[in-house]
Amino acid sequence: MVRAIRVCFFGDSICVGQDVTLHKTWVVRTSRALSEHFAPRGIEIVVSNPSVNGNTTRQALERMAFDVQSRAVDVLIIQFGLNDLNYWDTDRGVPRVTREAFAANLAEMAARGRANGARDVSISTNHPTTRKDARAGLPTSYQADNELYNVAIRDVASATGAGLNDVEAHVFDLTERDAGAIAKLVLADGLHLSEAGHDLYADFMTPRAIAAVNRVLASVR
16 A cells, blocks of 8 residues: 655745635635545545745745644745835845745755655745736846746746746636736735635646645655
């Protein structure tokens, strides 16, 4: 009998599901779908979600030893960026985490995951937001920076050999970049996922999570 396969979603409020009831969030739904998919084969799926609202990659690395490495996960799905790219007034024009540091942090997460047993590591880009207005004293909008950090995510996935879950590209393809369609995927804050946004994520990420588990199963036979 195959041992339990451990899947970990490691991220920020996009994985937590801020301001949406728990059972409608995409990670919970993907977790349920994984169990239902593999149960007929007698395979137990153990899903953890040590994601934290507001976390940057810098903060997440500090807790990765306990939250991820100690759990001996087989599948690691990483998603950060929407806090890293943000600016606080007290930082005086410097993002919470620069793109260069953000990329290095993601690469370290992938390396640490693999070093501690993860056989399948992937990194997700972030969905487009509706925050396109210029910010006082800053050269770019929040959404413009989101797109730049997504480029960094793709580069890290390519450089490290991690899988890429390109949420941004999927949303742009699905909505044809229509502002009204994109707005329906987020809450009034223009950033966090609405129920429709969680529907989209669940539909997009569930088959990818299933495929990741299947790759792990194939590697342990």
